[in-house]
Amino acid sequence: GRLRSFNLVPFAPRYLFWSSLFWTSLILLGIERAERLQWGRWPTLLLPFVIAIFAWPAHYQAWFWCKNAQILHDKDATALINGAVETQRMQIVPPQFKQIFEDRLHLASELRARRLDVFAAxxxxxxxxxxxxxxxxxxxxxxxxxxxxxxxxxxxxxxxxxxxxxxxxxxxxxxxxxxxxxxxxxxxxxxxxxxxxxxxxxxxxxxxxxxxxxxxxxxxxxxxxxxxxxxxxxxxxxxxxxxxxxxxx
The missing domain is CATH 2.60.40 (Immunoglobulin-like)
Known part of the structure; x- marks a missing residue:
């Protein structure tokens, strides 16, 4: 999120659909609606849990993907701390991402000078x-x-x-x-x-x-x-x- 090329998507699944806030709100909404219904109270209460069960596979895959991304991020952060760049990594960077890579290195030098982010420790x-x-x-x-x-x-x-x-x-x-x-x-x-x-x-x-x-x-x-x-x-x-x-x- 520190690069200029990163676009913030406030309604992306990582911020909304997969969050605890989303599921808690959905359950509370179901409970609030159920209080107004005589015949559909139990179906309304069970609906959020049914949705959660059916959504679990996609939820798990997104969770797995995010953990993979975190591991890759930590490896890159370690390279920045050491001020090292892998030769093979440079060779496989697509031409359209060269500028992004250079922006990251420039930003890292500024963060290092100010002792921020991964350099704070x-x-x-x-x-x-x-x-x-x-x-x-x-x-x-x-x-x-x-x-x-x-x-x-x-x-x-x-x-x-x-x-x-x-x-x-x-x-x-x-x-x-x-x-x-x-x-x-x-x-x-x-x-x-x-x-x-x-x-x-x-x-x-x-x-x-x-x-x-x-x-x-x-x-x-x-x-x-x-x-x-x-x-x-x-x-x-x-x-x-x-x-x-x-x-x-």
């Missing part, structure tokens, strides 16, 4: 600093485990090479670390990563495990050097995990 400030300068003595055992690898190359906003790191990480009985850092063996933070905002429990319960392949984290390495080794640590609550996950090249 200051994760971008960690990059290039040593772990000790950011976290101090805040270390603890998190039972961190998982795997990750480099699956795409690109470049930084300053023209330096960059690499995308994707993988899965778990800690403390399968809980997910939401914020992670990618460091070299000298303890310098080379990039940050963030996990998709969906827990394994929610995935199993509400999405029938359809998001299993997407539960994980995405991050980027700035000034990527294939000769160096990198590791991933969790960094939730400004506390660094003692355990590391090696980045596979």
């Amino acid at each position: 200051g994760l971008q400030d960690w990059i290039g600093l040593r772990e000790a300068d950011v976290f101090g003595a805040r270390h603890r055992t998190e039972e961190l485990h998982g795997q990750c690898s480099i699956d795409a190359l690109g470049h930084c906003d300053n023209g330096a090479p960059a690499a995308r790191v994707s993988g899965q990480a778990f800690k403390h009985e399968q809980s997910i670390p939401w914020t992670l850092v990618i460091t070299d063996l000298n303890g310098v933070i080379r990039g940050v990563a963030r996990s998709a905002r969906i827990s394994p429990f929610v995935n199993r319960t509400f999405y029938q495990s359809k998001f299993t392949a997407k539960i994980g984290f995405v991050g980027y390495i700035r000034d990527y050097n294939p000769e160096l080794r990198y590791v991933v640590r969790s960094a939730d609550n400004l506390t660094l995990s003692d355990e590391v996950i090696p980045v596979q090249h």
Whole structure:
């Protein structure tokens, strides 16, 4: 919604039909109408529930689509925080969307300068600093485990090479670390990563495990050097995990 090309549609399904406000209003309207009817009270009361049952499949598909869109948005936001652009992503952008893509990058630079939106948390400030300068003595055992690898190359906003790191990480009985850092063996933070905002429990319960392949984290390495080794640590609550996950090249 931050781009000039986005048209606000106030009556779109995501704002009206699929909202709790819509269904609550429909039920209340049915109850209000039923009080005036002697013979049709029960049919009127049941009508909103019947509509909800028949609308559920479309409702569920829209819900699923919105969650997919949120995951993609989070990945793009992580790229912006790291100031990285994937080469393959640039190549597949259709010509008619080139201007939109450039507008997004320009807007991101303004938001970064003002420390707004995804830049408000200051994760971008960690990059290039040593772990000790950011976290101090805040270390603890998190039972961190998982795997990750480099699956795409690109470049930084300053023209330096960059690499995308994707993988899965778990800690403390399968809980997910939401914020992670990618460091070299000298303890310098080379990039940050963030996990998709969906827990394994929610995935199993509400999405029938359809998001299993997407539960994980995405991050980027700035000034990527294939000769160096990198590791991933969790960094939730400004506390660094003692355990590391090696980045596979």
